[in-house]
Amino acid sequence: MNKVTHIREEGPRERLLMYGADHLTVRELLSVLLSKGTKGMPIERLSREILMYLQGTEGLREATIDDLTTIEGVGPAKAMQIIAAIELGRRVHFEKKEEGYLIRSPEDGAEYVMEEMRHLKQEHFVALFLDVKNRVLSKRTVFVGSLNSSIVHPRELFKEAVKRSAASVVCVHNHPSGVRLQGA
Template sequence: MEGSSLMIKDYPKDSTPRERLMTEGAASLSNQELLAILLRTGTKKESVLQLSNRLLKNFEGLRLLKDATIEEITSIYGIGQVKAIQILASIELGRRIGRLQYDDRYTIRSPEDAAKFVMDEMRFLSQEHFVALYLNTKNQVLHKQSIFIGSLNSSIVHPREIFKVALKRSSASIICIHNHPSGDATPSREDIEVTKRLVECGKLLGIEVLDHIIIGDTKFISLKEKGYV
């Protein structure tokens, strides 16, 4: 049966697995705590953390739990069908994430590759958009993010906003891209100044700025090819 007397909410707020996940991140939690979040409640005689610990001991850890059936999980006192389904669904999500094919990610080997990745999206924009591509060590695109919209100048392009995402995504390098609504991709003085500033910041952080590409109407200019990166 599934009890409801000792719930996560009954613990001191700053010590619950949920609170720790929000403040410290999911990676800081033990397997027992992560399971406790899924289970939500314990039994009349034990807390949810005690229940999650007993579940792990029964299956000798995650190795056997990942292959458990719903019948095997519900045979544990305190775990009914709803809790078992939640556990199995979470295990399957983890399994699918583990099977993701990272080789399917877009790989950038040249300025042309980077321009092609965003050309259709950016060539007709009526305002300037500054976009950063975050790459792994194989130059595959991990993430693309618009950093700001508006005329490019050194006072509003904050390196901290660009590199904050790079650190969060564990990026090895980045490529900066912005468009010129006029269709003329010729770099301005501000474009060059911003590029140099970002390159210097990247060197300090150990995150290389591979290029800064300006998108025009079906054309582009690489500031790396121009010698500014």
């Protein structure tokens, strides 16, 4: 007599174990994170619905608990899991750049702040305070402006530099409108 056994389709958890998280899609990562769906809403469908409702990863990054709980199958607990995972990922990513990062060129300074400033919706004027060997002592947002302007008084910048005993300062600002001005 032939015995028929049920072989489970390879799901996101199994794929993560076999191939690693970097081989999963965003939808699959969301499925693993949330673990299970709800009655009438399997996890694969729930993950797809979340990404469709939020219009992809940028919407997911910007989502609030209120945004998430408006999606059928997402209650406060699942919404908090998602928000916490995104914040944890953000912190892990940014904390790799500890104090002591060496700035040798304008590109080094840009690389140090680029990921953090890339998605900001307002202009931010950020200062990197360096020691005598051009290592970062600290980073501080000196001023937050509007969508297209950031006005900083030199007094604020110098006050922070003196307070940190900085030997030099690198000033950086973003262009959330996407428009770069000549000489900016």
